[in-house]
Amino acid sequence: LVGASAAKAGTQLQPQSSRRTMRGLARGPAAGVPMAPLAAAAATSTAAAAAMRRGTPRKVRLAGISTASGARGVAAARKVATVDQPAATQEEFKYKVTLEDLVGLCKRRGFVFQSSEIYGGYGGFFDYGPLGVELKNNLKKAWWTRMVHGKDNIMGLDSAIVTNPRVHQASGHVDNFSDPMVDCTESKRRFRADQLMWARVELEDGTLLGCVSAIEDANTDQVLEKAAKKLKKKAGAEGDTKPLVIKDMTEATEEEVKLIPSPATNEPGSLTSARAFNLMFETKVGPYTDASSVSYLRPETAQGIFVNFKNIAYVSRMKIPFGVAQIGKAFRNEITPRQFLFRSREFEQMEIEYFIDPEADFADEQEKWIQEMWNFLKAVGLDERLMDREVHVGDKLAHYARACTDIVFRYPFGSQELLGVAARGEYDLQQHIQASKETMEYQVPGEKRKFVPHVIEPSLGVDRLFLAVMCSCYAEDEVGGEKRSFLKFPPCVAPITCAIFPLMKKPPALKEKAQDLAAMLRRKGFNVLYDEAGSIGKRYRRMDEVGTPFCICVDFETLEGETIDTVTIRDRDDPLKVLPRMKFDELAAFLSLQCELDM
Numbered sequence: 001l002v003g004a005s006a007a008k009a010g011t012q013l014q015p016q017s018s019r020r021t022m023r024g025l026a027r028g029p030a031a032g033v034p035m036a037p038l039a040a041a042a043a044t045s046t047a048a049a050a051a052m053r054r055g056t057p058r059k060v061r062l063a064g065i066s067t068a069s070g071a072r073g074v075a076a077a078r079k080v081a082t083v084d085q086p087a088a089t090q091e092e093f094k095y096k097v098t099l100e101d102l103v104g105l106c107k108r109r110g111f112v113f114q115s116s117e118i119y120g121g122y123g124g125f126f127d128y129g130p131l132g133v134e135l136k137n138n139l140k141k142a143w144w145t146r147m148v149h150g151k152d153n154i155m156g157l158d159s160a161i162v163t164n165p166r167v168h169q170a171s172g173h174v175d176n177f178s179d180p181m182v183d184c185t186e187s188k189r190r191f192r193a194d195q196l197m198w199a200r201v202e203l204e205d206g207t208l209l210g211c212v213s214a215i216e217d218a219n220t221d222q223v224l225e226k227a228a229k230k231l232k233k234k235a236g237a238e239g240d241t242k243p244l245v246i247k248d249m250t251e252a253t254e255e256e257v258k259l260i261p262s263p264a265t266n267e268p269g270s271l272t273s274a275r276a277f278n279l280m281f282e283t284k285v286g287p288y289t290d291a292s293s294v295s296y297l298r299p300e301t302a303q304g305i306f307v308n309f310k311n312i313a314y315v316s317r318m319k320i321p322f323g324v325a326q327i328g329k330a331f332r333n334e335i336t337p338r339q340f341l342f343r344s345r346e347f348e349q350m351e352i353e354y355f356i357d358p359e360a361d362f363a364d365e366q367e368k369w370i371q372e373m374w375n376f377l378k379a380v381g382l383d384e385r386l387m388d389r390e391v392h393v394g395d396k397l398a399h400y401a402r403a404c405t406d407i408v409f410r411y412p413f414g415s416q417e418l419l420g421v422a423a424r425g426e427y428d429l430q431q432h433i434q435a436s437k438e439t440m441e442y443q444v445p446g447e448k449r450k451f452v453p454h455v456i457e458p459s460l461g462v463d464r465l466f467l468a469v470m471c472s473c474y475a476e477d478e479v480g481g482e483k484r485s486f487l488k489f490p491p492c493v494a495p496i497t498c499a500i501f502p503l504m505k506k507p508p509a510l511k512e513k514a515q516d517l518a519a520m521l522r523r524k525g526f527n528v529l530y531d532e533a534g535s536i537g538k539r540y541r542r543m544d545e546v547g548t549p550f551c552i553c554v555d556f557e558t559l560e561g562e563t564i565d566t567v568t569i570r571d572r573d574d575p576l577k578v579l580p581r582m583k584f585d586e587l588a589a590f591l592s593l594q595c596e597l598d599m
Contacts, residue, residue, distance in 0.1 A: 093385040097474045099412040103340055106470070109546050111135065112341065124337030124345030126463075131546055134495035134527060136348075136466055140327050142380050142493055142597050143350050143460070150599050153322040154352065157312065159304025161329060162285065165295045170435030171303050171428065173280060174296070180250050181277040181335050187264035191215065192335045193249035193274035198260045201228045202242045209235050211259045211268065212244075215336075218414030221246065250274050279332045297331040302457065304328075305353045306428045309453075310440050320442055320453055321365070323354035327462070339413050341463040348462035355442070355453035362402055362423045362454060369458045370405050370421045377407065377418070379598040380465070381490045383472040386410040390417075400427035402454075409468045418468055419460035426452045469493070473547060479575050487547030488573060491595045497526040498550040498591060499543045505532055514554040517567070517584060524588045526595075544572055549594070552587070 097105075106112040110129035114121040128136055148154050168174050180193035197220050198213040212227035214220050224244055232241060252260060254273060261268045281297040298304070305324045312324055327350045334345050356365055370389070378384055392404040402423040409418040429440045429452050441450040473488045491497065500518045502510035511532060518530045529548070531539050536553065543551050551570040557563040566581040569590075582590060 091385075093383055093410075095412050095471070096476050097412070097471075099340060102412070102467075102470055102474070105474075105545075106132065111470070124334055124343075126341060126344060131495040132466075135469070135489070135493060136462060138493040138495070139380060139465055139469065140348075140350065140462060143376065144325070144327065145597055146376055146379070146599055147350075147352060148325050151323075153318060154325055154354075155312070155316055155318070155322070157305055157308060157324050157326045158328065159301065159308060159326060161298055161331075162283065162295050163298065163304065163307070166435060167303050167307055167432075168280070168296050168298075170431050172431070173299055177280055177299055178276040178278050179335055180274040182249050182274050183272045184262040184264045184270050185272065186262060186267070186270035189262075189264045190277075190335055191249070191263065195336065196249045196263065197224065197246050198249065198252065198256075199224050199228070199244040199246045200256075200259075201231050201244070203237060204240050204242060207237070208259075209237055209241075211256070211261065213260050213263055215263055215338075216248075218412075277333075277335055279334065281331045281333055299332050300330050301326045301328045301349045301351050302353060302428070302459070305351070306432055307436075309353075309355070309429060310438065313442060319445060321354060321356045321360070323352045325350070325352045339411070339416075341467045342411065342413075342416065344463060347464075349459060350462055350465075351457065351459045354456040354458070356456060358426065358451050358454050360454075362456065365456050366403055366405070366421055366423045369456055370407070373419055373421060373458050373460065374407060375598070377465075377468075379490070380493050381469045381473050381488070382409065386468075386472060387418075388415065398422075400424060409464075409471075411467065411471055416464075418464055419458065421456065421458045424455040424457050426454050428455065429453065484541070484544060486544035486572060489547035489549065491549045491591075492597045494547050494549050495527070496529045496543070496546065496548040497521075497595060498552055499529045499531055499539070499548050500552045500554065501530075501536060501539050502532050503536060503553055503555040509559055510554055510556070513558055513565075517552070517554065517587070520584070521588060521591070524591075526588075526591055540570060540575065544575075548572060550591070557581070 103112075106129075107114075109131060111132035113127045113129055115125035115127045116122045144156070148156050165174070168177075182191050182193045182196060183189075184191070195216045196213060197216050198211055200211055201209045203209065210231050212224050212231060214223040214227065217223075221244075224246060228241060228244060249257075249260070249271070252273075257271055257273050259268050260271055262270045264270075280299055283295055283297060284293045285295045286293050305326055308324075316322070328348065329346065330349050331346055334343055337344050352369075354365070354369065356362065374387070377387065386409055388408050388410070390406045390408050392398075392401070392406070397404060402425050404420060404422040406417045406420045408415045432438075433440050433452070440452060442453050443450050469489070470487070474485070475488045476483065476485045478484065489495070498521070500514050500521070502514040504510060514532070515530060518528045521528045529543075531542070533539070534542075540551055549572045551572070553568045553570065555568065558565065558567055563581055565584045567584070567587070569579045569582055571577055571579065
């Protein structure tokens, strides 16, 4: 898609006002590109502020009609094409679970809890439970194994969350890392202006009945259409209405703002105009509270890699191209955190900054990383039918980027960006060179040539990936005429690798054998659960619901005869299949083979 013509690329649905675009604009203008701070722009024109965040003003969209820039709320309805196969030839994926059901499952089975729940929770913050932390760690381990250990020219870094504030000043975050926000003066609630959608309701003769509004989601068009019908009925108006032209609050004039009802009260007149809201979490460092002690929790992990480039290049002695990978926490003071783990205030990122020669074919390098990330997502359990590419073209590109492609995922609430692969040029390194007065040129070994490397950046959110895996792996079927719900995790990321059950609690020899087997497999590095409570059928069902791929049963044949020290193995995905009995000393090799990550 990188090499596609502009006309072909233009047919791709454009993503939500992504962090890729916002981040780039937040880092300040490229050399020779004038750009006023978002706050100043918002003071003169909310539409101008929106244009600066996105790189171009939003095009309006008609209700029920998906356009290039208005596809966000209705993207779930589109056909999803994959790299290998067009959507038309694949069976459509149909969700059997809602987001609310997933939230309930995550709490009930110990995947994710609301943070500080006993005190009423805290918006935008979550705690990963016993199974959730295992799944999350396995996803990170799989990424690190494939991206770092699986490649000769990628190395790791773990940079600090709090850094010298000059880092964020040079990158542009301090002045420009903002989202547009509106307030409801009646309810005291705040909304992201670019996610608060509205439309004028007019009769065919031009009579204005008022405006309708809704928080953007996959059903925004239907919600606004329904609200428009209610407004028409309330006004007692006759005749047809014009098609709704849906915009967001950054595109509303001062006069229109007064007519738009607040989602909190459903009454007009209480919303303010859009203004800039800085997303940085500010903190104090040291014993003093003056301006010199101000620093910030990092809003992304990338800057830690850029400021360490000189050190890494020197100690690693690697030749370009090479990459630096990092997994770490980042923090953004989101105006309206929502959609469970998708948009939170504390999150984790997995990023690579891949440094290349400025004369290299950046489009080819970017395409390789897009394909690599696509294949990784499949390897950890994402359903390819829910994945798609979205290419930033023309004015949709951030000012620093030479190219950018997102891999989007169709969640139950609509299609949203899961990861981005951007060809960033030399922008970030040049910003730090100018601010620090330190050279970051790369000396080509054996040559007199020096250059500032260009960068390809694959960036993936761990929490968004966690949610995508949960969505992809939820399944339902029937076993023996009984409905079963289970999580179809690949063995390489499953929270529990296998469960070990004695068939019965008595005789004690069954328990002892089962416990000895569990201890042996734990020594081999597997996460094993031992369970003797309840019937064997109920124990199987409990393991199915949390995605355990294998259940091993120690039965009476394990204790004596020709089958001594052998067990039966139940496969979660084909529970009625009868597998040959397996010896104790063969189990570790069997599980290792099953848990291999597709490289």
